[in-house]
Amino acid sequence: MKAWVVEEQKPIEDRPLKLVDLPVPEPGEKEIRVRVTHCGICRTDLHITEGDIPLSKRPIVPGHEIVGIVDKLGPEAKRFKVGDRVGISWLNSTCGKCKYCLRGDENYCPEIKRTGYDVDGGFAEYVLVHEDYAFDLRHISLSSEDLAPIMCPGITGHYAFRISEVREGERLGMLGFGPTAYYILRVAKSMNIEVYISTRSEEHKRIAEKYGADWVGNIVHEDFPHKVDAFIFFPTAGKLVERALANTVPAATLVLGAVTMSPISIENYTANLWGRTIKTIYQVRRDYGKEFIEIADRLKLGIEKEIVKFREVPEAMLRLKKGEVNGMVQVIKI
Template identity: 35%
Template sequence: MSLLDAAAITPEVPLMKAMVLHATGEALRLEQRALPAPGPGEIRVRVEACAVCRTDLHVVDGDLPPGPLPIIPGHEVVGIVEAQGEGVDTPALGTRVGIPWLGHSCGHCPYCASQRENLCDAPAFTGYTRDGGFASHIVADAAFCFPLIGFDDPVAAAPLMCAGLIGWRTLKLAGEAQRVGLYGFGAAAHLIAQLCRWQGREVYAFTRAGDEGAQQLALSLGARWAGSSGEAPPVPLDAALIFAPVGALVPLALRAVRKGGRVVCGGIHMSDIPQFPYSLLWEERQVLSVANLTRDDAHEFLALAPQAGVRATTHVYRLEQANDALADLRAGHFQGAAVLVP
């Protein structure tokens, strides 16, 4: 429904605003809708902030397999619980919560039964298969929302809901690596760099050639070295974490890691990995991928982030400027994370 159609809704019906994707490759449309009621097991949240993730670009641009349309994107959501569905008593009304990418898991497939709900056979994803946070309100599965006690700035907290959580899961797959390379120094890398330094790891940042802004941000956050992705680091790396959706970075990262090192791909989408010689993989180097997140990942990271003093560098846009935020992210016009505020 467009804003012009809003008159068809009687004044007694509460309304919400949303930026809606009707077809991949098209701009989002600002719409008004009747305020939804939460169903059993759900809560309705008044959105305070929603960060803009590169995965949102993949949804809007059609890089991912087609999901249901129309859809409201956005999966790095922070807001206040204002209504509870049947059977919900927590999170309580008035609680600030975070809503992540994984919006639901079936709970009974082999993956869920083995504590790998990130690989669930019948999942739901916020902003992709169920409406997300590019809106003034969102309905979410209460069991997949996280109370944000002590997170007093919703804008700063929003990027933690995906850039932070996926970054944390990616870092976990690096194991005990002490020298960690971060390829693509955007929203996720600039958060995980802070956590690495708090843990006593060495950080080496790789950016697009000539991106002095990203390199300076990395150095300001404690990186030992910052350079372009095509450069060799000054020392062999124990692990390389790839956050940029560029398959050509995989062989570059393999060249940069030591024998037995790991290359972890942290994105949901990546361009094709080019052919490379087996010698880059030999000597027990590993290439791993990260898929989604688990609620345990969220609880771990949200407990560690305040201790480590993790703080997001943010650029605020009004909800109505969602298309501008996506375009700026696509073009690399800012450092850190874009955040929409209704």
């Protein structure tokens, strides 16, 4: 099978992705083999390819926003049939036995394996996954090209939205407006939540306004029109955390979405931090994924996207790096 692999991490301009021929993988006991039809490209794939994150497996096939068709079953696999449509996210497997797995917090499992990072992902014609970790898409009406980005930014957005504990009729602020924030905006507006978005990008401002953001601006320069009940924060600039907190009410929750962050300092504890709760997003979990796929299907949640040919993945990732994506996301059609 054809697959894009990273053997040596380097800037995308220096062509770290190589198109290679690999044997078609054989599913083990409870695994299924999936013929990948669509795979979203995520900024994390860019970080893995360029070396911002160390490699966990070498070579690695990136890609963790996978939609495809079950093509072969392992000897003990019973959940799906050949021909069924399934999805695969960043969460590839967990141990199922540790205290986190047993209490339903599988995203904290120390044995977690991640798709396109610890195990080969979806920038390929075929991929393997344990049947219990595939999302069942048989009853879902959304198209596969709309479902692929739901596997990462969609599910992550739902995770952030859920732990922000924002309720109907309240106010939600967001700093940074990528695809994750887009999904949060769409769901929040369906729940009569007032949404304020801070972003620098003109293209993102346009999309945020188009989908009903109640205020779009830049909180580096001006405050939100009202303090918010919950705040979801995406940048890696720790110095902006206090600006965000200064725009929240004392009962608010601030959710940090980044994996790395420059130092955070709080100068005015009493005015800006006292009473607030700070949470972070950590990996992903299946229950949130399942919930969000249902919500997205009910709301018919499409997204503005660029369809990428399989041969043109490196060029697409270069556009992602340069901020030249046409729409909110890129989806490879395989």
